[in-house]
Amino acid sequence: MQSKKSPEFGSDLIVDLMRAYGFKYAALNPGSSFRALHDSIVNYGGNERPKIVLACHEEIAVAIAHGYARAAGEPMVAICHDVVGLQHASMAIYNAWIDRVPMIVLGATGPSDPTGDAPFPRLAPVHTAHLQGQLVRDYVKWDYQPASLPGVVESFARAYKIALTEPMGPVYLCYDAKLQEDRVSEIPALEPPERFPPSSPPSGDPRMLEETVRWIREAKNPVLIAGMVGRKRESWRSLAAFAEMLGLPVIDQGLRFNMPTTHPLTVTGAEKEVLGEADLVLALDVIDLYWAIHRLGQNHENLLNPDAKLIRMGMEDFTVRSWGEARRLVAINLSIIAETALALPQMVEIAGRLVAGDGSSRSRIEERAAKTRQRHDEIRARWRKEAERQWEMKPVSLPRLILELQEILKPHAWSLVNTGTGSSVWAKRLLDLDEPEQFCAGNPGGGLGHRFGASIGTALSAPLSNRLCVDLQADGDLLYTLSGLWTASHLKVPLLVVMTNNRSYYNDEEHAEHMAIRRKRPVENKTIGFRIEPPRADFAQIARGFDIYAEGPTEDPRELPG
Structure with missing residues (x-):
């Protein structure tokens, strides 16, 4: 479990933990508050597992960890200097929170006790806060500042477990400078990481899953909206199998790889037509359901047939924070807490069983699938024609x-x-x-x-x-x-x-144009404060x-x- 050397200092123990939990990289911008940890990564750990990824800004460091985790399916470490470094990183941590990406953000502080004449950096008191986790507490799953080496070991195991338990997200651990720099008098026991596995997520109430499939089977024009289903790399196969089994048109929000863009049941780009015809919508892992069924124009345009049933499935209710919860509440018919990677295979099995002996349903499904394939081809042809134009x-x-x-x-x-x-x-x-x-x-x-x-x-x-x-x-x-x-x-x-x-913050330029039209003011002024030129x-x-x-x-x- 430990490196071949025995840890001499508190920061050496943290390196042992990172290695034990399989971290390959640690992205960071240097900071004196974790100078001990930096030294331990290089001179105790040999700059291997983790290997330092040097960034010139903490926002970049955390974004690197974000992109890595999204692609690799495993967390990465990012390390931030006390207070000012964490402030720089806060936007990137928020992005990871919204994207449900696991990462371990390590920080440092202090020393919390500024008395004595130990050679800590002159600015250490200015960069010390009680507690630093307060800066990011509203958009991390957990934060902690251990006060002892046994606390370092236990909190690291807990942080790893929490980050990887669905819904996944970032966690923040803060280490006092003195705790990092003090010599180790007694090495705490390091339990194997497999003793602290992520908790198994809910797979969905079987009765609710069966009711969902029955409603879809009985519907004339059911539609599926896929938000972040593809967080698990192979989930798209279950999603495609379920859609194919029931002839479901799929609107892919594009937040993950949910369905191949070439799949004949994808109808992204025809939301208004498809939702207007729908008599049932199944929303899977959709972050903001209101804007999945509305479009912003002069007013909020409701795209959904008002008589349609609406089913929501996912883990979004577990990500609610009072600080950042401003999404509109949407009236729905069924709400199911479930990890869709586990629920979808069950629903494929249920659908196969229900449709197998039902000739009427199979005929309706085949007809709907044929209509959807035609619509898919028309959408793709329309885009190609626009590209030619x-x-x-x-x-x-x-x-x-x-x-x-x-x-x-x-x-x-x-x-x-x-x-x-x-x-x-x-x-x-x-x-x-x-x-x-x-x-x-x-x-x-x-x-x-x-x-x-x-x-x-x-x-x-x-x-x-x-x-x-x-x-x-x-x-x-x-x-x-x-x-x-x-x-x-x-x-x-x-x-x-x-x-x-395009040399513009063009999204905001469009907002400026919208406001000018609405207020009957000069549209030609829409570029002021948005165009990034001159110089180019x-x-x-x-x-x-x-x-x-x-x-x-x-x-x-x-x-x-x-």
Whole structure:
């Protein structure tokens, strides 16, 4: 369980714990409050398991851990300096919380007792808070500051267990500087990590699951909305099998790889038509149900047939915090607490049993599936036609960029690890995403500055180690965390960054246009305070400054191939 050496200092023991629990990397920006832990990782642990991933900002460090966990299916460590480092990291921790990603954030403080003449840093008192976990308590699953070495051991085991128990999420552990730097007088016992497994999640009330399947079987136009079902890598197979068995049209929100974009039952892009016809909707792992069935225009447009039954299944009720719970309450007919990765295989079995001897249901299912396949083909054809319309536009249109990129990637194993707002829409419309390794993007928390760091972490993960990782990187997002380019270059990660540079915080520019129209004010002023020019940032030149090969900027679409 322990390294070959015996721990001499408290921080050595923390390294033993990280190694025992299988952590491969620790992303960090240096801080004097964990100078002892840093020393122990390097000189006691040999900078192996965990290996330091140096970032130039804590938001990047935590985003790296986020992307890694999302792709690898296992947590990563991020380490933050006391107070100021944790403040820098807070946005990224919030993103991980919303995305239900497990990670262990380690912090440091103090020494809590400032008396005496031990050589602690001069700024230590300024950077000490009681307790630091209060900074992030509303969007971590648990935080703790142990006061002894046995407490360090026990709290690490508990943090790991809590982070990996569904619904997963980040946890925060804070270590007093004195506790790290003091010599170990007695080594606490380290129990094997397998003695503290994550708790088994609920698989759903069997009666409710059967009732759900019966309602779907009896419905004329049932619809399935998939939110974060693909958190577990193989869950999409159960989702596809269930949809196929009952001929269900699937609206994929794109927060994970839920269904192949080429699957004939996916109808993403026809939400208004599909939900308007629906007489039953099953929402699986949907974060915000209200906006899954509404569209924002001049007012809130309800897309759902008012007579439709609505069933919600997932673990969202376990993520509620009074601090951050402002989502609209939606009236539903059935609410089922269940880990969909466990519930879906049961529902496939139930559906097979109920449909097997029911010729009428099978006929209705086949007819619905045929209609859905036709709609799927029409949606994809419509997007292709729109791509053709924008083919010669200057600057390069997003549809052309996506299709040219797909052509270049054909000979390679690849993964889309990041998309911006606009590129996300077109990537899911046009790319043939057929397996979960091809799509590891998403940021439901919406915090800018996340995407590039997450792309680095994703590219570090073992499942994607033999793939070319593709980051469709928005300019406004990258400007938050440009120093991430240094980390990517230093690590030599297999990352292709394609800048989708519109030189604007365009989402907010659209809001400005909306407000101007609503208030009958000059629409031409919509660019003020949103356009990122002049000057125009030359991202290729910036990248070359970090020893990264770069081309561009490219505005003529004829220059894209090759």
